[in-house]
């Protein structure tokens with residue numbers, strides 16, 4: 001957090017994977033109330049290994065804490081980690097349930113997606129249409145075409161450090177609609193052999209500014225407006 005603030009990275013959305021990490025994020029917000037926003041949620045990749053009772057407990061935790069959080073996340077679908085139709089069904093069911101709570105509590109979403117791109121874009125579109133709340137598809141570098149569709153539907157996308165080394169992902173990031181662009185680091189996921197750090201958002205923003213042919217200052221200004229609009233709950 002200190003390093004990120006020093007780099008001018010704020011506000012930061014800290015997302016939960018399950019109860020333990022959601023609780024840590026909520027605790028951290030007490031220390032950085034101005035700079036940190038928190039999403040609580042049950043990540044789809046956690047679901048296949050959970051027993052039915054554990055799954056119920058995890059979801060109950062989300063239901064109980066969502067009101068105090070700033071957003072719901074990460075939630076979504078991960079069909080790489082759900083190996084069969086039964087597991088995919090459990091992910092869909094958990095996602096549907098969490099989206100209902102988010103709608104009820106008026107919370108924006110941070111969504112995760114792997115090998116379920118069209119399904120997630122459809123769900124995100126419906127959520128935006130029903131609620132007018134913010135939805136971000138994190139690290140969504142599927143295709144330039146879907147990046148355009150997201151912009152038309154009012155869905156945010158946050159590219160991360162992968163654009164520093166992947167030409168195809170950089171090219172998708174370049175085509176994200178300006179008013180729906182955010183940045184992320186997905187810390188502490190590893191890039192180039194080391195865990196990403198939140199302060200890296202600055203170099204991701206710099207790379208985006210270069211790709212899009214604008215100054216870091218003008219991009220940073222827009223990112224600031226976008227993130228405030230995305231996290232707004234009314």
Ligand SMILES: [Zn+2]
Nearest residue numbers: 074112113138
């Ligand atoms: Zn994710």
